[in-house]
Every structure is written in C-alpha cells, then in structure tokens.
Amino acid sequence: MAxxxxxxxxxxxGATSGIGRATALRFxxxxxxxALVGRDAGTLGAVAEEIRAGGGEAVEVQADVTVEAxxxxxxxxxxxxxxxxxxxxxxxxxxxxxxxxxxxxxxxxEMMSVNLRSVFHLMxxxxxxxxxxxGNVVNVSSVTGLRAFPGVLAYCxxxxxxxxxxRCAALELAPKGVRVNAVxxxxxxxxxxxxxxxxxEKYADFLEHSKTTHPLGRVGAAEEVAELILxxxxxxASWITGATYSIDGGRAQTCAR
Numbered sequence: 400m401a402x403x404x405x406x407x408x409x410x411x412x413g414a415t416s417g418i419g420r421a422t423a424l425r426f427x428x429x430x431x432x433x434a435l436v437g438r439d440a441g442t443l444g445a446v447a448e449e450i451r452a453g454g455g456e457a458v459e460v461q462a463d464v465t466v467e468a469x470x471x472x473x474x475x476x477x478x479x480x481x482x483x484x485x486x487x488x489x490x491x492x493x494x495x496x497x498x499x500x501x502x503x504x505x506x507x508x509e510m511m512s513v514n515l516r517s518v519f520h521l522m523x524x525x526x527x528x529x530x531x532x533x534g535n536v537v538n539v540s541s542v543t544g545l546r547a548f549p550g551v552l553a554y555c556x557x558x559x560x561x562x563x564x565x566r567c568a569a570l571e572l573a574p575k576g577v578r579v580n581a582v583x584x585x586x587x588x589x590x591x592x593x594x595x596x597x598x599x600e601k602y603a604d605f606l607e608h609s610k611t612t613h614p615l616g617r618v619g620a621a622e623e624v625a626e627l628i629l630x631x632x633x634x635x636a637s638w639i640t641g642a643t644y645s646i647d648g649g650r651a652q653t654c655a656r
Contacts, residue, residue: 401430402428402429402430402431403429403430403629403633403634403635404426404429404430404431404485404486404629404632404633405429405430405431406430406431406432407430407431407432407485407486408431408432408434408477408478408481408482408483408484408485408486409426409431409432409433409434409484409485409486409487409488409632410433410434410436410473410474410477410484410486410487410488410521410525411423411426411433411434411435411436411488411490412436412437412464412473412488412489412490412491412517412521413436413437413489413490413491413492413539414433414435414436414437414443414446414490415435415437415438415439415442415443415446416437416442416589416590417490417587417589417590417591417621418490418539418584418587418589418621418624418625418628419437419488419490419491419539420446420621421620421621421622421624421625422488422490422621422624422625422628422629423435423446423450423457424446424449424450424625425622425625425626425628425629426486426488426629426632427450427453427455427456427457428453428455429629430455431455431485431486432455432456432457432481433447433450433455433456433457433458434457434458434460434473434476434477434480434481435447435450435457435458435459435460436460436462436464436473436491437460437461437462437491438461438462438463439461440459440461443459443460443461444459447459456481458476458477458480458481460472460473460476460477464491464513464517464520464521465512465513465516465517467520470517470520470521470524471524473521474521474524474525474528478528483528483531483532484525484528484529484532484534485529485532485534485535486534486535486536486537486632487521487522487525487529487534487535487536487537488536488537488538488539488628488632489517489518489521489522489536489537489538489539489561490539491513491517492513492514492539492591493509493510493513493514493591493594494510494551494554494591494594495509495510495551495553495554496550496551497550497551497552497553498549498550498552499552502552502553506553507553510553510554510556510557511553511556511557511560513557514554514557514558514560514561515557515560515561515564518538518561518564519564522536522564522568522579526572526575526577529572529575529577530572530575530576530577533575533576533577533578534577535577535578535579535580535631535632535636535640536565536568536577536578536579536580537580537581537582537628537631537632538561538564538565538579538580538581538582539581539582539584539624539628540558540561540562540565540581540582540583540643541554541555541558541583541584542583542584542585542645542647542650542651543555543558543559544558544559544560544561544562544581544583544643545559545562545583545643545645545651546650546651558583561581562581562583562643565579565580565581565641565642565643566641566643569640569641569642570641573640573641578631578636578637578639578640579640579641580631580636580639580640580641580642580643580644581642581643581644582624582627582628582631582643582644582646583643583644583645583646583647583651584619584624584646584647585609585613585618585619585645585646585647585648585650585651586605586606586609586612586613586618586619586647586650587618587619587620587621587623587624588606588618588619588620588621589621606618612650612653613647613648613649613650614648614649614650614652614653615648615649616648617648618648619646619647619648623646624646627644627646631644
C-alpha cells in the first residue's frame with residue numbers, strides 16, 4: 400500500500416537531529432523523496448544512509464540556512480535532484496537563554512536569523528517550485544510562539560514571528576494553491592537545549608520539571624511532532640492553511656511556572 404507522500408519531493412531543514420530528523424525519517428517511510436539540509440556533513444550523511452537502507456531516496460545538502468547563497472543552493476539542489484518540490488519543512492532552529500535586560504544584540508540577531516529570517520527566505524525561494532504542484536509548507540514553531548515564557552525572550556519573539564509569517568504567507572499564497580501551516584510543540588526531547596548551553600544535569604532537571612508543567616504529565620517525542628507534520632503535508636490536510644497547531648501535552652493551556 401503506497402504511503403500518503405509516495406513519490407513526493409520534500410526538503411527538510413534541520414534534518415540532522417530532533418524534529419527535523421524525525422520528520423525526514425517519517426516522510427521516507429511514507430514514500431517521500433527527501434532533500435536533507437543540515438550543517439554537519441557527517442550527521443547528515445548518517446541520516447541519509449538510514450533512509451537509503453530502508454529503500455528510500457535522500458539527497459544531502461550541507462548548508463547553513465542563514466547564509467543566503469547556501470539557502471538558494473539548498474532549494475535549487477532539491478528541485479533539480481528531485482524533479483521539483485512538493486513540501487518544504489522548516490525545522491532548523493536554535494534556543495538560548497536571555498531576558499529583556501540580559502539578551503545581547505548579537506544573540507538576538509542570531510536567533511532571528513536562524514529561527515525566522517531563514518524560514519522566510521527558504522519559503523520565498525521555494526514558492527516558484529511549490530506553486531507548480533501545488534505544494535505546501537510546514538514550519539516548526541513552538542508553544543513559546545503562542546504564550547509568553549520568561550528567560551527565553553528572543554526565542555519567544557522569533558517563534559511568534561514564525562506564527563505570523565505562517566498566517567500571512569498562507570493568505571498570500573492561497574490563490575496559488577500553496578498551503579502554509581505551523582506546528583507548535585511544547586518541550587520535546589531533542590538536542591536543542593543542550594546546544595543552547597544547558598548542561599546534562601540541568602537538562603535532566605528541566606525535563607523532570609517539565610513533567611509538571613505539561614498537563615498530560617510528560618514531555619514529547621520528536622516522532623510525535625513528525626506525525627503531525629506528516630498530516631499537514633498530506634492530502635488529508637488539503638483544506639487547512641494558516642493554522643498553528645499546538646502539540647504540547649496541554650502546555651499552552653497553562654500559565655508560566
């Protein structure tokens with residue numbers, strides 16, 4: 400039985416870890432042909448080999464999505480190698496601590512560049528390819544795009560920007576038949592917090608505490624978010640656009656604590 404994405408061409412950023420990696424693997428199991436984008440060539444190759452070992456097709460594009468030439472090369476390579484583009488998943492992202500008083504301008508700029516500017520630029524580059532299908536975009540946002548949280552100011556603002564970008568782009572691209580949606584995960588076990596400077600001990604404490612801040616009593620798995628991304632990218636979601644979907648164990652329904 401063919402998968403829902405059988406034969407479709409998908410570009411996934413942040414494909415070396417976390418939600419991006421889980422999405423790439425899930426798409427491959429459903430028959431999609433993948434262009435994987437990431438900065439680390441070794442890890443990128445390992446994900447691609449895992450897909451190929453399962454009989455799937457994967458093209459590796461080592462790139463930094465914040466560099467304009469790299470972003471352009473990623474989209475052009477994907478479209479050329481896969482014969483077009485059906486789905487763009489913007490999953491690359493970073494997080495760092497900082498308040499309105501302590502956030503350095505350089506940290507603010509980096510957060511906006513990775514989490515928001517690159518999403519806009521990749522969408523802009525992908526639209527000419529997506530409108531030919533027509534295809535769709537799924538952006539990975541965060542519960543922090545929907546609710547205010549202390550101590551991660553720039554991250555919150557960047558993800559709120561992703562949500563509004565999603566809505567505005569969906570409205571503008573609807574006449575072309577291109578859908579644009581976003582997912583808003585709560586705390587999910589990935590490498591993003593560790594890469595943001597959190598020690599193993601603090602990360603373990605954070606995950607344990609997060610069990611109490613998510614009404615369902617646990618944190619999420621990247622594979623769970625990937626399932627929602629798959630749904631939004633599939634024809635089952637053909638009448639959904641401009642949506643920001645919470646997938647957070649109820650986190651967005653609570654006050655910050």
